[in-house]
Amino acid sequence: MVWGQDYEASSSATHTLVGDFFSAREVPFVLLFPCSHREAVLLVRALQSGTRPVRGGVGRVQDGAEGLAESGGPARTGIYVNLACEEGQLAVQRKIAGSVTWLALGSTEPELDLAVDSDFTLASELAGGEVELRSLFKAGDECPPRSLVVGRWRPDDGLRLSPRGREGRDRAATLRGDLCGAVLPAAVVLHQIAVGDDQAALRRALVDHTNTHMDTETRFGFALATHLAEMYNFTLRLLVTPSWGYPRGNGTFDGMIGMLQRGEIDLGVTPAVITKERLAVADFTVQTWTLR
Secondary structure (H helix, E strand, O other), X not given: OOOHHHHHHOOHHHHHHHHHHHHHOOOOEEEEEOOOHHHHHHHHHHHHOOOOOOEEEEOOOOHHXXXXXXXXXXXOEEEEEEOOOHHHHHHOOOEEOOOOEEEXXXXXXOOOEEOOOOOEEEEEEOHHHOEEEEEEEOOOOOOOOEXXXXXXXXXXXXXXXXXXXXXXXXHHHHHHHOOOXXXXXXXXXXXXXXXXXXXXXXXXXHOOOOOOOOOHXXXXXXXXXXXXXXXXXXXXXXXXXXXXOOEOOXXXXXXXXHHHHOOOOOEXXXXXXXXXXXXXXXXXXXXXXXXX
């Protein structure tokens, strides 16, 4: 199996890897950036012949690859690039983000502009025709790029995605979950505690055990958020609002939900009731607070 500029001579097994990968990831459409016309034809055949057929089309990179993910196909799009040729190298110069699943063929990790929600896999050949699949990602804007082996592929037994078992899942969670000390703005809803936005005074008030009847739900939410901050290595910057967030009648919200809608905060610490209107502008966790 030969990679890069000699792709013309590569075996059909190489293309089967691409078909196996996108089929396993349940991607319905793949935009292809191959090094040759022959490679493109073989890739399209491999995508369509898998257990879960995938549609494929050849893309063109122009103007720094802006709008690459929107250049055709459904919302969940896959992108294949061969890093041995110019077209593939140009394709990865864009921001790697969103609902796009990337698979790149290359021997070394490229320099990437990775967003937190990126899904980028590098396939590199090992000895004996085996291919290693590594996920390249950033857990946070302040974090350096990281990589994690997520699978292997061999011509004789196909694709084996990992991690498998608790140890592998724990390692992936540890790498993905370390936010490198990022400072996340977070809203707290307060009606009885009056300390302003002074961070030290606000934190002392929220853990004060002498007045636990004051803003009880916010105290609970702050305790939970503090544990999450310690677990995922980030710091909370608390912002105070008197409202959970109610519709203003023009598609916007006030209070905590409005701050989420406008991108002023990353999370709301105080538990809030899930409503249809709020679900349209904010994501909710599982239930943490029970109302009587």
